[in-house]
Amino acid sequence: MAETSPEYAIEVNDVSMIFNIASEQLNNLKEYFIKLMRHELFFKEFRALDHVDFKVSPGEVVGLVGTNGSGKSTMLKCIAGVLEPSEGSVRVRGSIAPLIELGAGFDVDLTALENIYLNGALLGYSKGFIDAHLQDIIDFAELQDFMDMPLKNYSSGMVARIAFSIATVTEPDVLIVDETLSVGDVFFQEKCERRIREFIESGKVTVLFVSHSLEQVERICQRAIWIEKGVQRMDGPVVEVCQAYRAQFG
Numbered sequence: 336m337a338e339t340s341p342e343y344a345i346e347v348n349d350v351s352m353i354f355n356i357a358s359e360q361l362n363n364l365k366e367y368f369i370k371l372m373r374h375e376l377f378f379k380e381f382r383a384l385d386h387v388d389f390k391v392s393p394g395e396v397v398g399l400v401g402t403n404g405s406g407k408s409t410m411l412k413c414i415a416g417v418l419e420p421s422e423g424s425v426r427v428r429g430s431i432a433p434l435i436e437l438g439a440g441f442d443v444d445l446t447a448l449e450n451i452y453l454n455g456a457l458l459g460y461s462k463g464f465i466d467a468h469l470q471d472i473i474d475f476a477e478l479q480d481f482m483d484m485p486l487k488n489y490s491s492g493m494v495a496r497i498a499f500s501i502a503t504v505t506e507p508d509v510l511i512v513d514e515t516l517s518v519g520d521v522f523f524q525e526k527c528e529r530r531i532r533e534f535i536e537s538g539k540v541t542v543l544f545v546s547h548s549l550e551q552v553e554r555i556c557q558r559a560i561w562i563e564k565g566v567q568r569m570d571g572p573v574v575e576v577c578q579a580y581r582a583q584f585g
């Protein structure tokens with residue numbers, strides 16, 4: 336077991352994530368079961384993360400960069416506790432607002448209002464807390480007139496608005512932001528970025544941020560970690576890391 340230290344908000348200790356993927360393509364479920372019964376189904380191991388190791392201090396704002404399929408979302412999911420690493424360990428201190436897969440905890444048959452209570456409960460808020468902050472949540476999402484509509488009739492951007500609004504109604508200790516914000520329109524994206532900035536400026540919130548926009552990473556983060564094909568390539572000041580990343584792929 337790796338040593339942990341209370342001075343860090345996030346500790347990623349030598350994390351590897353191994354997925355088992357089918358070694359050949361199967362066209363349907365029947366083919367899958369026949370192969371399974373005949374013991375002809377083989378899997379190969381795929382390392383989505385390979386010995387990734389970094390620590391984040393409280394109040395630090397860190398960007399994760401890397402090309403498609405490099406393991407950034409997998410890393411965030413391990414930190415958020417959605418996935419358990421195959422090897423190594425992750426430790427987060429304090430409350431965490433994971434803005435990943437926005438709306439994953441929603442029930443599309445329920446109304447937006449019901450989903451606010453449902454999702455709030457999943458985030459650990461009490462009913463009294465949600466009652467007290469309901470208007471703030473609705474106002475930030477700017478969806479007052481759509482509260483009684485079932486979520487299945489919402490657009491993906493509207494779902495993202497509600498989900499972001501609930502998750503950030505209170506200042507978390509650790510904020511994890513995936514690219515999911517990109518489904519919102521440009522005005523809402525700017526509004527989200529402003530709220531994230533307010534958290535950052537408070538100096539108390541630790542932020543881990545994934546974006547394909549290097550400009551956005553440079554604008555928001557102080558430090559960046561570059562993960563490429565599951566391997567940690569670089570960890571350092573944001574300008575240096577983005578420069579090296581651009582030099583390789585730009």
Ligand SMILES: Nc1ncnc2c1ncn2[C@@H]1O[C@H](COP(=O)(O)OP(=O)(O)OP(=O)(O)O)[C@@H](O)[C@H]1O
Pocket residue numbers: 354355356381383401402403404405406407408409410
């Ligand atoms: N549940 C899973 N089972 C098998 N493979 C998976 C699973 N989840 C992710 N992967 C694989 O792990 C790799 C890393 O995926 P991940 O989504 O973390 O990349 P990413 O860096 O976030 O990519 P992008 O920039 O495209 O969002 C990919 O090759 C992906 O196919």
